[in-house]
Amino acid sequence: MPPMVRTRSTTAVPVHAxxxxxxxxxxxxxxxxxxxxxxxxxxxxxxxFLFRSLPGVPFSDVVGTLRSSLAQVLPAFxxxxxxxxxxxxxxxxxxxxxxxxxxxxxxxxxxxxxxxDLDFERLVEEAEEHDQDALGQLxxxxxxxQLPAPVMAAQVTEFVGxxxxxxxxxxxxxxxxxxxxxxxxxDMWAATAAGxxxxxxxxxxxxxxxxxxxxxxxxxxxxxxxxxxxxxxLPTIAPKQDxxxxxxxxxxxxxxxxxxSAVQRLKQRLASAANIGTAPSTFAALAAHGWVSIARASGxxxxxxxxxxxLADCRAYMSPPVPNAYAGNCVALCTASLSGSVLSGPxxxxxxxxxxxxxxxxxxxxxxxxxxxxxxxxxxxxxxxxVVLVGSPWFPAYGLDFGFGRPARVExxxxxxxxxxxxxxxxxxxxxxASVAIAAGKMLAFRDKFMVE
Numbered sequence: 173m174p175p176m177v178r179t180r181s182t183t184a185v186p187v188h189a190x191x192x193x194x195x196x197x198x199x200x201x202x203x204x205x206x207x208x209x210x211x212x213x214x215x216x217x218x219x220x221f222l223f224r225s226l227p228g229v230p231f232s233d234v235v236g237t238l239r240s241s242l243a244q245v246l247p248a249f250x251x252x253x254x255x256x257x258x259x260x261x262x263x264x265x266x267x268x269x270x271x272x273x274x275x276x277x278x279x280x281x282x283x284x285x286x287x288x289d290l291d292f293e294r295l296v297e298e299a300e301e302h303d304q305d306a307l308g309q310l311x312x313x314x315x316x317x318q319l320p321a322p323v324m325a326a327q328v329t330e331f332v333g334x335x336x337x338x339x340x341x342x343x344x345x346x347x348x349x350x351x352x353x354x355x356x357x358x359d360m361w362a363a364t365a366a367g368x369x370x371x372x373x374x375x376x377x378x379x380x381x382x383x384x385x386x387x388x389x390x391x392x393x394x395x396x397x398x399x400x401x402x403x404x405x406l407p408t409i410a411p412k413q414d415x416x417x418x419x420x421x422x423x424x425x426x427x428x429x430x431x432x433s434a435v436q437r438l439k440q441r442l443a444s445a446a447n448i449g450t451a452p453s454t455f456a457a458l459a460a461h462g463w464v465s466i467a468r469a470s471g472x473x474x475x476x477x478x479x480x481x482x483l484a485d486c487r488a489y490m491s492p493p494v495p496n497a498y499a500g501n502c503v504a505l506c507t508a509s510l511s512g513s514v515l516s517g518p519x520x521x522x523x524x525x526x527x528x529x530x531x532x533x534x535x536x537x538x539x540x541x542x543x544x545x546x547x548x549x550x551x552x553x554x555x556x557x558x559v560v561l562v563g564s565p566w567f568p569a570y571g572l573d574f575g576f577g578r579p580a581r582v583e584x585x586x587x588x589x590x591x592x593x594x595x596x597x598x599x600x601x602x603x604x605x606a607s608v609a610i611a612a613g614k615m616l617a618f619r620d621k622f623m624v625e
Contacts, residue, residue, distance in 0.1 A: 177288045177309035177329060185239060185326075186280035187246040187253035187269070195250050195269070197382040200279075202251045202267035204347060205383045206394040207501035210547065211346035212256070212265055213402040213409040217354060218311040218343045218586040221572065221579045222296050225336035229576055234338055235285055237575055238328055241365035246281065249357050249499065251348045251381050253279035255320040258407040265399060265406065267323055267348060284312050284327035292337035296581040302425035302607075307585045311341030319407040323348045340574070341585075346501070352485055353379070353499035355567045365574035379499040386494055386502050388540060401547045424615040425587055425607065428623060430458070432602025438624050445522040452525055454565045455595070456532065458604060460524035462593045462622065463559045464515050466610060469618035470556070470591075472512030479509045479553050480524070482561035484532055486539030504539040505546040506531040507553075556611075560592045565604040569596035583607060 187195075204212070225231075246253050250269060257268040269279035290306050312325035323345045331337035344354055356379055403409045430438070438461055439451040446452075452460075463480045472478050483503040487494040494502050508527040514520055534541065542549070562584065569582040584594045587609040594607040610618055 176290050176306055177286050180285045180287060182282060182284050183239075184280045185242050185246065185283045187250050188243075195247070196378070197380075198384075200254075200269040200271075202254065202348075202381060203383055204265055204267070204395060205386050205500065206391050206398055206543065207350070207386060207503065208347045208383070209265065209395045209398040210402070210505075211501070212399060214346060215586050215588060216314050216343045216345045218308075218341070218584070220307050220310050220581075220583050220585055221340040221342075221569075222292070222581040222583075223338045223340070223574075223577060224292075224580050225331075225338060226576050231330045231338065234574075234576055235328055237365050238326070238340065239283055241361055241367075241574070242281065242283065242326065244364050245357070245361045248360065248379055249349075249381075250279070251500075252324040252344065252357065253281055254323050254348075255279070256323060256345055256347055258319040260407075263396075263399075263406070265319065265347075265403075268320075282312065282314075282322065282325040284325065286310075286327055286329040287332050288329050288339070289333060290331060291333065292331045292335055296337075298427050298429060298581075300426075302427070302583065304425060304585075307583060310339040311585050312343050314343045314345065315410070317408060317410045319409060321345065321409070337580075338576070349499050350483070350485070350501040350503045351563060351567060352487075353501070356499055358572055359568065362572040362574045377497050380495055380497045381500055383500060385498050386490065386500065388490070394544060397544060398547060422611060423587070423590060423609045424612040425609045426615060426619065427583065427605060427607045428619070429598050430604045430606065430624070431598075432600065434624055435602060435604055441624075442521055442525045445519075446525045447522075448525075452529065454604060456525060456528045458565065458593075458595060458606065459528045459561050460521060461624070462561065462606065462608070463524045463528070464520045465618055465622040466559045466591050466593075466608075466614075467512060467515040467520075468621050469610065469614045472557075473516045474512045476512060476554075477509035477557065478512050478515055479507055479558040480528065480531075480561065481505070481507050481550060481553070481558050482531075484535040484539070486535060489536045489539045504535045504543075505550065506535050507549055556590055558589070558591055560589045561595065562587075562592060563595040565595050565597055567596045569605065570599045571597065 251267045254267040254269040258265050312327045314322045314325050325343050327341040329339040439457045442457050443451045467478045484506050486504045487502045508531045590611050592609045596605050598605045
């Protein structure tokens with residue numbers, strides 16, 4: 173079968189220091205913190221934004237706006253313009269902006285322009301199974317088996333069939349930023365693009381990338397430990413036979429939206445079941461509900477543990493606290509487990525909520541607790557016995573407007589795990605979108621258990 177997406181051009185968007193001066197701290201070489209090193213060998217974050225075409229707006233104008241605004245934003249996010257690089261002398265991995273890249277005196281980002289023979293309306297239809305092959309072609313592939321590897325690339329695709337449409341695909345290596353940092357970048361890019369259209373750019377506080385802001389005692393030793401665990405054969409970072417790819421092919425992926433009223437009913441129901449005085453957070457409620465729904469759809473009714481795994485932003489809980497403007501990784505791994513028999517029983521939702529809340533509370537009390545065992549704990553979970561929660565109900569996926577309207581659909585293409593659930597804020601105020609990847613034979617049972625009245 174011929175490719176559904178064809179590349180028209182591939183160009184470079186260079187990063188230029190403001191005023192022609194030096195790049196902000198930490199400059200051309202960004203050493204990895206332990207929070208970053210954890211992600212060295214994992215696949216990049218690949219997200220697709222689908223926009224309906226605006227009448228009278230040529231695709232060339234869309235491309236020009238996205239490209240020029242990206243060039244304006246890159247100096248504030250200069251690590252995104254680098255390459256993940258291994259130094260055999262120091263045995264360290266860093267993000268490096270080279271002295272020369274594609275003829276430019278500093279780093280930059282690959283920018284792809286493409287066209288697609290795809291059914292745009294089918295891709296934006298929520299009830300449909302994700303067309304993973306199509307989504308995968310709408311995002312540039314920056315995966316590498318060996319370092320160096322690019323940190324970021326972008327692709328803008330025109331749907332040339334009836335009705336038209338535009339896709340913006342963005343790939344970012346997780347070592348450069350956590351979810352909060354990536355969404356800050358996307359928000360600033362969108363605001364700058366809209367400013368280009370409106371003749372002005374909204375003011376934003378400068379993002380921070382200096383890894384000294386997340387230093388702690390023993391951090392250099394922990395970086396070395398994580399690198400040894402995730403990439404023992406540097407500069408090789410991925411096995412020749414990647415088991416993740418085999419798993420991805422067997423997964424069903426669908427998207428569900430909880431209206432604001434449904435979110436409130438779920439929170440009230442769980443608060444009553446758990447006998448707690450205040451309603452749980454939206455994240456805790458959906459995490460518990462997703463955990464129980466996936467466990468029940470999987471038929472887990474035994475006494476073996478079923479795990480929930482998620483990341484908690486720990487900027488405010490570090491000592492000293494890390495500024496909110498810090499864009500690098502600053503998240504703690506949180507895990508909890510309950511037996512299948514508990515999750516499938518009548519008290520399952522209440523027990524799940526309390527377990528999620530306690531895992532969050534532990535991260536707040538001591539975000540670095542058990543830090544040397546983060547990866548070992550995750551790797552020790554039996555395949556298929558974990559619910560992996562990604563994202564946040566506050567990430568503004570549908571609030572991004574690059575000057576040609578809000579997206580009709582936003583999806584994370586890089587859903588790699590059986591039992592993965594990705595949360596972002598929905599289209600309407602207070603709503604939440606949950607995209608779920610699960611073994612194909614479990615999806616219908618999951619849907620019936622997950623969608624609340």
